[in-house]
Amino acid sequence: MTTTTMSRPATTSRVAADRRNWGSTALAVFFLAVMLFPVYWMVNASLQPNGTTLETSWLPLKPDFTGYATAISEQGGNLGTSLVISLGSVALSLAIAAPAAYALSYFKVRGAGVVLFAILISQMIPGIVVANALYTAYNDLGLLNSIPGLILADSAHGIPFAILIIRAFMNGMPASVIEAARVDGAGHVRAFWSIVLPLSRNSLITAGLFTFLFAWSDFLFALTLTTTEAVRPVTLGIFQYIGAYVNDWSSVMATAVLASIPAIILLVAAQKYIAAGTTGGAVK
Amino acid sequence: MALTTDLSRATPKGKTGAGKAGKGNAIPAARRGIRQRRERLFQWLFLVPAVVYMALFFGYPVVKNVVMSFQDYTTATFFTGEAPWVGLANYATVLSSSLFSTSLLNTALFTVGSIAGQFVIGLALAIFFQRKFPLNGILRSLLLLPWLLPLIVSSAVWRWILDKDSGTLNRFLGDLGVVDTGVPWLTSTSLALIAVVGVNIWIGIPFNLTILYGGLQEIPDELYEAGSLDGATGWKAFRHITWPMLRPVVSVVLVLGVVYTLKVLDIILGLTNGGPANSTQTIATQSYALSFAEFKFGEGAALGNVLVVISLVFAVLYLRASRRAVDE
Numbered sequence: 001m002t003t004t005t006m007s008r009p010a011t012t013s014r015v016a017a018d019r020r021n022w023g024s025t026a027l028a029v030f031f032l033a034v035m036l037f038p039v040y041w042m043v044n045a046s047l048q049p050n051g052t053t054l055e056t057s058w059l060p061l062k063p064d065f066t067g068y069a070t071a072i073s074e075q076g077g078n079l080g081t082s083l084v085i086s087l088g089s090v091a092l093s094l095a096i097a098a099p100a101a102y103a104l105s106y107f108k109v110r111g112a113g114v115v116l117f118a119i120l121i122s123q124m125i126p127g128i129v130v131a132n133a134l135y136t137a138y139n140d141l142g143l144l145n146s147i148p149g150l151i152l153a154d155s156a157h158g159i160p161f162a163i164l165i166i167r168a169f170m171n172g173m174p175a176s177v178i179e180a181a182r183v184d185g186a187g188h189v190r191a192f193w194s195i196v197l198p199l200s201r202n203s204l205i206t207a208g209l210f211t212f213l214f215a216w217s218d219f220l221f222a223l224t225l226t227t228t229e230a231v232r233p234v235t236l237g238i239f240q241y242i243g244a245y246v247n248d249w250s251s252v253m254a255t256a257v258l259a260s261i262p263a264i265i266l267l268v269a270a271q272k273y274i275a276a277g278t279t280g281g282a283v284k
Numbered sequence: 285m286a287l288t289t290d291l292s293r294a295t296p297k298g299k300t301g302a303g304k305a306g307k308g309n310a311i312p313a314a315r316r317g318i319r320q321r322r323e324r325l326f327q328w329l330f331l332v333p334a335v336v337y338m339a340l341f342f343g344y345p346v347v348k349n350v351v352m353s354f355q356d357y358t359t360a361t362f363f364t365g366e367a368p369w370v371g372l373a374n375y376a377t378v379l380s381s382s383l384f385s386t387s388l389l390n391t392a393l394f395t396v397g398s399i400a401g402q403f404v405i406g407l408a409l410a411i412f413f414q415r416k417f418p419l420n421g422i423l424r425s426l427l428l429l430p431w432l433l434p435l436i437v438s439s440a441v442w443r444w445i446l447d448k449d450s451g452t453l454n455r456f457l458g459d460l461g462v463v464d465t466g467v468p469w470l471t472s473t474s475l476a477l478i479a480v481v482g483v484n485i486w487i488g489i490p491f492n493l494t495i496l497y498g499g500l501q502e503i504p505d506e507l508y509e510a511g512s513l514d515g516a517t518g519w520k521a522f523r524h525i526t527w528p529m530l531r532p533v534v535s536v537v538l539v540l541g542v543v544y545t546l547k548v549l550d551i552i553l554g555l556t557n558g559g560p561a562n563s564t565q566t567i568a569t570q571s572y573a574l575s576f577a578e579f580k581f582g583e584g585a586a587l588g589n590v591l592v593v594i595s596l597v598f599a600v601l602y603l604r605a606s607r608r609a610v611d612e
Contacts, residue, residue, distance in 0.1 A: 024417035031409065032423050035489065039429060041452060042441045100334030107327040115335065122342040123540075124595040126547035128571050129588040132581060133345035133352065139362055156341045163334060188326050217434035219550045224576055235436045239554060242440050249444055256437045263432035267425070 042260070046071075046253035067250030068258075075255045078237040081147070082216055085233060086262075088151035089158060089215035090208050096155070097162035097207060102196055104163070105170035106178065119160045130156060131224040138225055145230045153221040158211030165210070169203030170196070209266050216262050234259045346592070352585035359579040367582070374586040383562060383570060384587075391566040391594075394481055394552075395545045399538060401485035406492025406537075411526075413493070414500055424497070431490035439554025442483045446470050446555075473563040476556050480564050484551055492537055499533030500526070539602040543595050567591045 046067050047060035104112045134153060135144070143149030177199070181191045197204070222236040238259060241252045353374050355367035378384060413424050430438065445452045446469040454466045469479040507525050511517070516524055549568045552558060558565040558573065565573075567587060575584025 021415070021417035024412075024415050025419050025423070028413070028417065028420070028423045031412075032426055035427055035486070036429060038438070038441045038445060038486070039433070041445060042437075045444065096333045096337050099330040103327060103330035107330070109324070109327050109331060111331075115331065115338075118338055118342070121599075122338060124543050124592070124599055125342055125346060126549075126568055126571075126588060126591050126595070128547070128549060128568055128575075129349050129585075129592060130341065130345040132571070132575050132585055132588055133348035134341075135575070136352070136357070136362075136581065137344070137348070153341070155337070159334065159337055188330075192330070213432060217436075219434070219436045219554075223553075224572075235434055238436050238440050242443050242554065243557075246444075249450075252440055253444070256440050259437050260433050263429065263434070267429055267432055 039260075042253050042256050045249055046257045048250050064250070067248075067254035070248070070251035071254035071258060074251070075234055075237045075258070078232050078234040079258060081231055082233040082235070082259075085147060085150045085154060085218075086212045086215040088147070089154045090211045092151060093155045093158040093162050093211040094204060094208055097159050098166055098197065098200070098204065099192065101163050101166035101170055102192055105167045105173075106175065106196075119163060122160050127220045131220055134221075135224055143225075145226050145228050147231055149225055150218075150221060150231065150233070151215075153225055154215040154218045155211070156221075157214035157218060158207075161214070162207035162211055165207045166200060166203045169200055173199055213263060213266060216259075349585045349588055349592075352582055353589050355582050357580075357582040357585070361581070370582070374582045378574075378583050378586045378590070383565065386562055387565050387567045387570045390477060390564060391546065391568070393477060394484070394548070394564075394566055395542060397478075397481040398484040398488060398545050398548075399541045401481065402488035402492045402541065403534075403538065405485065406489050407496050409489065409493045410496035410500055411522075413497055424493075427493060428490045430487055435487065435550035436554050438483065438487060439551055442486075443470065443555060446479055446483075470556055471560055473561050476560060476564045480552055480555050483555060484545070484548065487551065488541065488545075492541070495533060495537050496530070499530050502533075503529045535602065539598060542598050546591060546595055546598075567594075 044058070044060050047063040047065070048057070049062075049064040049066065100115075103109055104115060130153075138144045138149055143152070173196070178191055178195055181195045182188075186194070217235065218233065219235040219239065222233040223239065226232060226236065234255065238252065238255055241255065246252060352367070354369060354371060355361075356370045356373075357367045361367045409427070413420060444450075448454065448466040448468045448471060451466070451469070453469065454463065457463045457467070468475065470476050503526065507529070508521060511521050511525050547568050548566070549572060552564055552566060552569050553572070556564045558569045568591060571584050571587040571591065573584075574580050574587060
């Protein structure tokens, strides 16, 4: 469709088309403004002075950072916990998913179909069912209220997705490159480590970004697999905030803003990877 | 299982596979067999960690949940280690409870309402973004933000927007003169479910938009050009070209939507915690409450299994529908 607009001969009609297109842009900006209003409102509210919820102004003309001071002093540790858990989950998920994706895409081992089917079925299992059984197992193993326990559980959000994304990418990788390395005497591990992984960089980044976001956003396992305040991800911190009657919304919203930072960074800095993840993961 | 794999399947997809070395006549058959076996064992090692993980974190919970649903599994079990076998008693208790019909109805309303809203608005936006205009790509990707935010963050923000006394929505409606007094969006038994569905629609629009946009992009322009020659434009083009071509993507979006919506927990717990008076209690939240608030793990497991069965029914319907589509 770009080509038809470009090849349109008359200058006047092109100007008219452009003007109409800017109209569409304006409409799109309007849709975006409606959809993102809650996000704006979160930022606006986080910058209001404490306590005056009744008269929140539409614009943060006099930004007040006491909400953030409270949020960091009360939830700073929880943000750190979330960060450690999310990074751990990314490492674990990629370490498990990348070799599996390679085996499923390149070797075509028998049972590959069964594994793929199991991955798809796993997406239908409600988290509460997993949490229910894990709670009893974690209780026996002493994994409740532990960071390794949450890293392992949170990876359940990321590993199936990461396998699908990386496998879809590796399916498009030329097999001849790997075979050349194998003929040159590289073992399976070396061919995988020094040829396949560097070539799959983009899919690894995409899978890593989403795995981070899944673990960072996890609420269910944080809620069910912790019973004390020893290990508390920020999602649970926010839930505790809004669980009681709230009279200090600016600190709640400041915590919410801080908890949204990874999503916002990923959206702005990693546009193309996000697009690859949303389309690739869901349909393939 | 790995050892019986025939070579043709184990060979990499390139024509000059790794099995090439084994074809040399100089190597005795026995040694060749060992080598192939070792090769296949090596290939399986790449898959083993993932299989073990999936077995422990998906397979085990499903099996354990089935076992627990037949046991009287309570807090006492953690001290005594005993969970007496009770047969179908947990299922009988859970299914005959008056709360079950409420949760089932709420689950149905929540799922149907959410999916309908997300799909219609997502499709409308996807069609809109088919237009070529400046900044299309960047605006479309910014629309993804509600989907990327942690669900509990979205719940917190909406809790405040929908607050009866100081919420923005009531202030806005008040300024417009639509309402006089604060509407109790989340605290009225008749409105809470509607509000929760509304928030879930907001969260799901970006996903529907992205997948449907991708599907629309796949439809070749020539079809529309040919159609316009036959007078198919506007609604007619949508009805006779877009919709039939988009149907496979639509079914994927709807089935994934149903499966994901059935198990939603974060949003409801964050917004209403199932209240007021169970008016937003779904099967998922009720299963959570049984296990982790009342510590009746056996009953929680039984209700969780009911949810799994409902999801499976949808998956089977989907598989049958897609197979029929292939057959036609």
